[in-house]
Amino acid sequence: MTTWKRSLTAAGVREPELRSDYDDGRRLVARFRRSSYLAARLLLPPSVLPHVVAATAVMHHGDNLLDTGPKPQRIAAWASWEQRVREALETGMSDEPLIRTLLHTVAAYPRLRGVVEEYLSTAGAELQFTGFDSEADYQAYVDAYSLPAFMLLAVLLGPEDDDGRYRAMCRTLIDGSQRLDFVNDLAEDVAEGRPGIPAQTLARFSVTPADLAAGHESPGLRLLLEHEVDAARAAFEEAREAAHDLATQVSASGLALLNAFVEIELLTADAALTRGAALLQGSASPPLLGTLRVLRKARRTVSGRRTFAGERRRSEPPRSAA
Numbered sequence: 001m002t003t004w005k006r007s008l009t010a011a012g013v014r015e016p017e018l019r020s021d022y023d024d025g026r027r028l029v030a031r032f033r034r035s036s037y038l039a040a041r042l043l044l045p046p047s048v049l050p051h052v053v054a055a056t057a058v059m060h061h062g063d064n065l066l067d068t069g070p071k072p073q074r075i076a077a078w079a080s081w082e083q084r085v086r087e088a089l090e091t092g093m094s095d096e097p098l099i100r101t102l103l104h105t106v107a108a109y110p111r112l113r114g115v116v117e118e119y120l121s122t123a124g125a126e127l128q129f130t131g132f133d134s135e136a137d138y139q140a141y142v143d144a145y146s147l148p149a150f151m152l153l154a155v156l157l158g159p160e161d162d163d164g165r166y167r168a169m170c171r172t173l174i175d176g177s178q179r180l181d182f183v184n185d186l187a188e189d190v191a192e193g194r195p196g197i198p199a200q201t202l203a204r205f206s207v208t209p210a211d212l213a214a215g216h217e218s219p220g221l222r223l224l225l226e227h228e229v230d231a232a233r234a235a236f237e238e239a240r241e242a243a244h245d246l247a248t249q250v251s252a253s254g255l256a257l258l259n260a261f262v263e264i265e266l267l268t269a270d271a272a273l274t275r276g277a278a279l280l281q282g283s284a285s286p287p288l289l290g291t292l293r294v295l296r297k298a299r300r301t302v303s304g305r306r307t308f309a310g311e312r313r314r315s316e317p318p319r320s321a322a
Contacts, residue, residue, distance in 0.1 A: 010046035021097035025057030054101040132198040157254035169242035176235030217277035
């Protein structure tokens with residue numbers, strides 16, 4: 001039996017059709033961002049992994065609907081998807097594989113339901129995105145779209161009763177990640193006429209959308225990219241520190257996955273800055289060897305903590321039945 005099949009069993013996914021549904025979600029997630037999927041496979045307990053994969057697949061599918069095709073097509077596709085998900089949440093039934101996995105995961109993690117409903121209510125912000133005038137506009141987009149989407153999976157890694165600190169950490173983390181994505185996806189976003197760097201920030205560095213579309217390299221462009229990457233790095237560092245402070249509330253595996261995500265994003269930031277103006281021709285990727293080192297270190301950390309916890313439990317005297 002493969003590791004993935006054992007994970008499905010550990011997560012309570014036993015019916016053949018439902019296992020096949022989760023397989024579909026796994027393939028979608030693995031295609032979208034291989035390093036993040038590999039990190040989850042290496043670091044999460046088998047009983048948690050399929051649920052995180054299912055929630056992530058829903059997020060990626062939603063992204064595809066919101067980003068693919070002419071705007072009228074995207075609006076119609078999202079409206080139909082939202083309606084089908086809401087109906088499934090109400091009835092507990094669906095004939096769509098991805099929604100069936102979502103229903104099973106919501107049953108295992110009831111706190112996910114409210115997160116799904118928030119995401120469905122706010123994701124339309126992506127349909128209205130045509131670029132930003134100011135940093136405030138960008139921050140509003142993070143609140144309306146990026147954070148609710150990220151929380152679909154992040155809520156499964158966090159404490160059941162969040163006092164607000166965990167969500168605040170996730171907000172800082174996704175701010176850095178979204179900002180880095182907008183830098184790294186400049187070529188695609190400029191081609192679509194909606195760069196993710198605010199117009200006021202472009203003007204501050206004497207860079208125009210026309211310059212970006214033409215692929216012009218200039219001192220201003222280099223400074224602009226450094227500014228945005230540095231801001232993303234600062235958010236990652238702040239999120240990492242906040243996650244450390246939550247060590248008693250977040251599981252060792254969840255914390256390791258979040259930290260690995262931060263480290264891989266920092267590697268991506270370095271790669272983007274090295275690529276520089278060439279980002280106008282295509283995005284940068286984190287180096288493979290660096291990514292493997294991050295995952296190996298995280299794996300050792302999780303294994304060490306689990307071993308220590310097991311030894312400690314074995315060394316403790318049995319509790320009295322009184």
